[in-house]
Amino acid sequence: MNPLLVAEGLSKFYGARIGCRDVRFALEPGEVLAIVGESGSGKTTLLNLLSGQLAPDSGAVRYRLRDGRTKNLLDLSEAERRLLARTDWGFVHQDARNGLRMGVSAGGNIGERLMGVGDRHYGRIRENAMAWLGRVEIDTGRIDDKPTQFSGGMRQRLQIARNLVTHPRLVFMDEPTGGLDVSVQARLLDLIRGLVADLGLAVVLVTHDLAVARLLSHRILVMKDGHVIEAGLTDRVLDDPQEAYTQLLVSSVLAA
Amino acid sequence: MYVAVKGGERAIANAHRLLEHERRGDRSVPEIGTAQIEQQLSLAVDRVMSEGSLYDRALAALAIKQARGDLIEAIFLIRAYRTTLPRFGFSVPLDTAAMAIRRRISSTYKDLPGGQVLGPTFDYTHRLLDFALAAEGEPEAPATAPVDTELRFPRVTDLIAEDDLIERNPPADPAGPVGDLTREPLAFPAERDLRLQNLARGDEGFLLALGYSTQRGYGRNHPFVGEIRMGEVEVEFEIPELGITVSLGAVTLTECQMVNQFKGSLTEPAKFTRGYGLSFGHCERRAMSMSLVDRALRADELGEERTSPAQDEEFVLSHSDNIQATGFVEHLKLPHYVDFQAELALLRQMRREHEARQNTYPEAAE
Amino acid sequence: MSRTAENYRGYNFAYLDEQTKRMIRRAILKAIAIPGYQVPFASREMPMPYGWGTGGVQVTAAILGPSDVLKVIDQGADDTTNAVSIRQFFEKTAGVETTTETGKASVIQTRHRIPEAKLQANQVLVYQVPIPEPLRFLEPRETETRTLHALAEYGLMHVRLYEDIAQHGHIAKTYAYPVLVADRYVMDPSPIPKFDNPKMHESAALQLFGAGREKRIYAVPPHTKVVSLDFEDHPFEATKFEQPCALCGAKDSYLDEVITDDRGGRMFVCSDTHHCETRRCEGHLGPLGMPVTEAAE
Numbered sequence: 001m002n003p004l005l006v007a008e009g010l011s012k013f014y015g016a017r018i019g020c021r022d023v024r025f026a027l028e029p030g031e032v033l034a035i036v037g038e039s040g041s042g043k044t045t046l047l048n049l050l051s052g053q054l055a056p057d058s059g060a061v062r063y064r065l066r067d068g069r070t071k072n073l074l075d076l077s078e079a080e081r082r083l084l085a086r087t088d089w090g091f092v093h094q095d096a097r098n099g100l101r102m103g104v105s106a107g108g109n110i111g112e113r114l115m116g117v118g119d120r121h122y123g124r125i126r127e128n129a130m131a132w133l134g135r136v137e138i139d140t141g142r143i144d145d146k147p148t149q150f151s152g153g154m155r156q157r158l159q160i161a162r163n164l165v166t167h168p169r170l171v172f173m174d175e176p177t178g179g180l181d182v183s184v185q186a187r188l189l190d191l192i193r194g195l196v197a198d199l200g201l202a203v204v205l206v207t208h209d210l211a212v213a214r215l216l217s218h219r220i221l222v223m224k225d226g227h228v229i230e231a232g233l234t235d236r237v238l239d240d241p242q243e244a245y246t247q248l249l250v251s252s253v254l255a256a
Numbered sequence: 257m258y259v260a261v262k263g264g265e266r267a268i269a270n271a272h273r274l275l276e277h278e279r280r281g282d283r284s285v286p287e288i289g290t291a292q293i294e295q296q297l298s299l300a301v302d303r304v305m306s307e308g309s310l311y312d313r314a315l316a317a318l319a320i321k322q323a324r325g326d327l328i329e330a331i332f333l334i335r336a337y338r339t340t341l342p343r344f345g346f347s348v349p350l351d352t353a354a355m356a357i358r359r360r361i362s363s364t365y366k367d368l369p370g371g372q373v374l375g376p377t378f379d380y381t382h383r384l385l386d387f388a389l390a391a392e393g394e395p396e397a398p399a400t401a402p403v404d405t406e407l408r409f410p411r412v413t414d415l416i417a418e419d420d421l422i423e424r425n426p427p428a429d430p431a432g433p434v435g436d437l438t439r440e441p442l443a444f445p446a447e448r449d450l451r452l453q454n455l456a457r458g459d460e461g462f463l464l465a466l467g468y469s470t471q472r473g474y475g476r477n478h479p480f481v482g483e484i485r486m487g488e489v490e491v492e493f494e495i496p497e498l499g500i501t502v503s504l505g506a507v508t509l510t511e512c513q514m515v516n517q518f519k520g521s522l523t524e525p526a527k528f529t530r531g532y533g534l535s536f537g538h539c540e541r542r543a544m545s546m547s548l549v550d551r552a553l554r555a556d557e558l559g560e561e562r563t564s565p566a567q568d569e570e571f572v573l574s575h576s577d578n579i580q581a582t583g584f585v586e587h588l589k590l591p592h593y594v595d596f597q598a599e600l601a602l603l604r605q606m607r608r609e610h611e612a613r614q615n616t617y618p619e620a621a622e
Numbered sequence: 623m624s625r626t627a628e629n630y631r632g633y634n635f636a637y638l639d640e641q642t643k644r645m646i647r648r649a650i651l652k653a654i655a656i657p658g659y660q661v662p663f664a665s666r667e668m669p670m671p672y673g674w675g676t677g678g679v680q681v682t683a684a685i686l687g688p689s690d691v692l693k694v695i696d697q698g699a700d701d702t703t704n705a706v707s708i709r710q711f712f713e714k715t716a717g718v719e720t721t722t723e724t725g726k727a728s729v730i731q732t733r734h735r736i737p738e739a740k741l742q743a744n745q746v747l748v749y750q751v752p753i754p755e756p757l758r759f760l761e762p763r764e765t766e767t768r769t770l771h772a773l774a775e776y777g778l779m780h781v782r783l784y785e786d787i788a789q790h791g792h793i794a795k796t797y798a799y800p801v802l803v804a805d806r807y808v809m810d811p812s813p814i815p816k817f818d819n820p821k822m823h824e825s826a827a828l829q830l831f832g833a834g835r836e837k838r839i840y841a842v843p844p845h846t847k848v849v850s851l852d853f854e855d856h857p858f859e860a861t862k863f864e865q866p867c868a869l870c871g872a873k874d875s876y877l878d879e880v881i882t883d884d885r886g887g888r889m890f891v892c893s894d895t896h897h898c899e900t901r902r903c904e905g906h907l908g909p910l911g912m913p914v915t916e917a918a919e
Binding site for chain 3: 026080082086102104105107108111112113115116117120121122123125126143144
Binding site for chain 2: 668670696699704706753759761792879880881883884893
């Protein structure tokens with residue numbers, strides 16, 4: 001086993017309040033890990049620690065770079081971290097406005113990462129953008145439209161295309177289907193599942209929606225009050241929850 | 257012994273007497289006359305007329321004297337006077353193309369029909385204190401030239417429009433209603449006429465800062481000064497009962513037409529767009545700032561993303577009026593004893609609760 | 623002596639005090655050492671408004687010596703109001719010789735143009751800069767743009783150019799066209815027309831840029847690579863004119879449009895007035911031009 005990302009005893013405090021405490025796990029290449037819990041359980045804090053946007057008070061996040069070296073994110077320079085974030089990683093935000101340039105066309109949004117790593121051929125960038133629009137099921141005729149003219153579901157799909165254009169190995173997703181209609185959600189989840197399988201992406205997925213976690217993830221971490229209270233294969237955790245809190249979460253979904 | 261604070265009628269009367277005394281200053285120095293203000297502080301008069309929304313130089317000068325030179329206070333006096341005046345109707349739209357030009361510049365063309373007329377401007381003065389002025393002394397008489405009655409000053413935006421390179425102004429609608437936010441409350445979204453009225457009487461500093469912010473990237477729209485013109489324009493009034501138009505006299509105006517970033521696409525030809533500024537008197541900074549903000553506020557209409565304060569209609573129009581602003585900011589000087597007492601009580605209660613929690617779960621504060 | 627000239631008595635040579643000049647010269651040296659990098663400097667209040675050339679004036683004041691010959695242009699012309707005003711300022715405060723001849727000047731202060739005549743090794747071109755930050759209109763926050771420069775993260779700049787091509791079929795930037803200096807820093811060349819961009823590349827003259835309001839100085843040392851940003855399949859193209867200068871017939875100079883009447887009359891003339899005059903003196907004549915000797919009468 002040669003994990004892509006390892007969390008070692010991650011803790012973060014906000015004054016006396018616990019953000020998250022002593023979280024540890026290893027993520028394999030191509031593996032989808034769901035972090036579930038109610039709001040305030042610490043899952044967003046954990047996501048920010050894993051993606052290097054927040055520094056832990058103790059612990060480390062080790063990531064295996066494309067060149068095979070494994071590095072603690074804290075030891076990376078700002079330049080290295082930003083390069084990593086726009087090449088080998090992706091971020092899909094709940095609110096597409098945080099993940100897209102709303103004043104820039106769909107083609108420009110997808111092309112930005114390519115230009116960021118030095119592609120200077122307009123025709124090639126556009127072809128690439130076109131191909132990715134097709135892949136995320138957006139009419140290629142809308143390549144010059146701005147995201148402001150897109151529906152919520154299309155914005156999320158555009159966000160995904162914008163991230164995947166540099167073929168990242170790891171994508172962080174924060175409630176990617178939050179706030180969307182149920183039918184739109186289903187289509188988006190299908191698309192994500194297909195892309196993840198085709199491209200062999202590793203994903204860290206934060207969600208409060210157990211149905212999303214069941215559909216997409218291989219493994220689950222259940223968080224409560226900043227602690228991981230249960231972890232395991234998704235089917236096992238959801239079909240046979242051990243902790244009382246997990247049982248409550250699962251049964252509340254079934255009841256609904 | 258403690259005496260409770262009460263009424264203070266005499267305190268107020270005495271404060272007013274003292275204020276008058278301070279306004280007068282040292283009585284051995286000659287008192288300033290309103291005619292002096294009108295003539296020698298003429299740009300202050302222009303600003304007070306503009307933001308006071310009342311074209312009356314003598315009253316503006318009086319207001320400045322009474323307000324001890326505090327221009328917002330003077331504007332306040334004018335506004336409070338203006339509100340008592342009956343309104344008979346609207347003038348015929350002013351024709352600034354027919355302005356008797358005293359100053360006219362364009363930054364888009366080096367030369368153009370009518371030419372560049374610098375007029376009385378600080379622009380190319382070097383900002384050095386003129387100590388000779390402190391000792392008084394008559395300046396030279398201005399240079400003169402024979403009047404060329406043939407000379408025309410077509411508006412630069414009209415010249416650009418001949419080539420269809422700039423958006424057309426919307427056609428005039430003589431039958432349409434004329435908005436007036438001093439008679440009807442402003443509702444959002446506001447039509448452009450009301451926005452322009454709001455900006456025309458808005459605080460110069462506020463407009464300046466917003467206009468400046470668009471230049472620095474917060475809602476940028478690539479402005480060029482198509483033209484600034486200043487001079488006298490006749491005001492005409494139509495008397496429908498008699499079917500005639502009479503002249504009411506002339507007013508001094510400054511007009512700024514900003515020519516902005518083109519808009520276009522593969523399917524739509526590119527065109528320059530416009531921002532408009534107009535002010536009573538010689539208030540170039542006002543007119544320019546206004547035209548920048550007017551253009552910024554047209555973001556929705558022109559399909560631009562609204563990201564910055566100057567593009568936010570509600571933000572701009574709700575905060576541009578310095579009489580409203582100064583009133584509300586300064587009202588904080590009024591007694592707030594009761595509210596403050598309520599806050600005090602709440603704060604004390606919360607602190608007591610916090611203390612109680614600390615005693616119950618000391619480890620939470622580790 | 624006029625009242626204004628009287629008021630300059632008691633000021634140091636070229637207005638600024640020597641300590642201020644030293645501070646500015648240190649910033650200039652650093653700027654030369656790191657081509658295209660914006661060096662912050664403690665810009666002073668000047669007796670002209672911000673945005674009217676206070677940055678250029680401070681740079682010129684800091685490098686000017688008594689033996690220098692100064693030329694000041696605005697829009698390429700020596701006779702535009704602001705050029706006249708700044709030239710007079712240095713005539714009064716430094717008493718240096720001034721000229722309109724490009725070849726004779728050792729220091730040329732400019733707003734919005736590079737002279738048509740090729741500049742030489744002993745010349746310094748001082749640009750007045752309103753907004754020094756080329757990324758400003760993509761990202762208004764200084765903290766972020768500084769990081770982008772530090773990390774040479776310039777993808778966003780190309781996104782803007784990409785958007786132009788997608789929308790208009792070509793890059794729609796005609797002035798202040800961004801350049802990459804010495805393969806490292808993206809730089810705003812000040813609002814010169816992109817027509818002038820190629821003149822910056824490998825220029826023999828030292829090019830200094832002063833932004834007074836934004837408190838930045840930057841430089842392109844002599845013989846430095848300056849490349850206008852573009853795409854391989856949409857290469858940078860300098861503006862071309864369809865007609866020659868109406869006065870001197872030049873086909874390779876930047877032209878101003880002059881409106882001659884209100885019935886749609888237009889003519890196009892060299893924006894570089896000295897260049898135009900020189901050509902006419904040499905006998906070149908455009909369709910509406912007249913020989914220099916006649917014009918002078």
